[in-house]
Structure formats: structure tokens, C-alpha cells
Amino acid sequence: MTYDEYKMIISHCVxxxxxxxxxxxxxxxxxYDKEYIFEYDEDYTEDYKKxxxxxxxxxxxxxxxLPRGIRLSKVNFKRNRKK
Structure with missing residues (x-):
């Protein structure tokens, strides 16, 4: 996934x-904390996903x-509990 592709997803979520x-x-x-939701191209092992x-x-x-095999799909905004 290119920078422009995930930048557009982040912009739309904001x-x-x-x-x-x-x-x-x-x-x-x-x-607010940003929670990035990713999708994987294949069914990878948990270690490889990490x-x-x-x-x-x-x-x-x-x-x-982004590296091959992972894509940003969404960004969630959650209240930061520290503030």
C-alpha cells in the first residue's frame, strides 16, 4: 500500500x-488515541503479522x-484515558 493510499484512508476517517x-x-x-486497523493479504502466522x-x-x-502483505483499512479515534 502506498503512502498516498493510506493517507487518503486516514483523511477520510478524520x-x-x-x-x-x-x-x-x-x-x-x-x-484521542488513534487505533489503526490493518488487514493482511494472506493468512500469516501471528509472529509474521506482528x-x-x-x-x-x-x-x-x-x-x-507499507510493506507488502499488510494494508490499512480504517482508523478509530478513542478517548485517551490519560488526559
Whole structure:
């Protein structure tokens, strides 16, 4: 999955959240945690799924394409219990 593809998914999820009354400011201030929901291309072992997930998070932090075998499908916003 390319950077542009998952950026579009994140944008749509943020837009949907805000259209339902959510606050973009609260997301920006980290009052809400972001839960990324991924799908896998095949039925991988749990260890390999964890490996792909770690690689995916690192790629997202750097604004790079996700590794083959994993795709971002959705982002959920949940209230941060620490704040």
C-alpha cells in the first residue's frame, strides 16, 4: 500500500469523525488515541503479522509505503484515558 493510499484512508476517517461531531483539535492535542486497523493479504502466522505490523508503523512514521502483505483499512479515534 502506498503512502498516498493510506493517507487518503486516514483523511477520510478524520473527516468522518469530524462530520459526526468530533474535534480535530482534540485529535491534534492527542486527547484521542488513534487505533489503526490493518488487514493482511494472506493468512500469516501471528509472529509474521506482528512483524508486518511493526514494519507498517515504522513506515507510517516516516511517510513511506507499507510493506507488502499488510494494508490499512480504517482508523478509530478513542478517548485517551490519560488526559
Amino acid at each position: 473527516e468522518d469523525y469530524c462530520n459526526k461531531g468530533g474535534s480535530l483539535l482534540k485529535i491534534a492535542l492527542n486527547i 512483524y508486518l505490523l511493526d514494519k507498517a508503523y515504522k513506515a507510517m512514521e516516516k511517510g513511506k509505503d
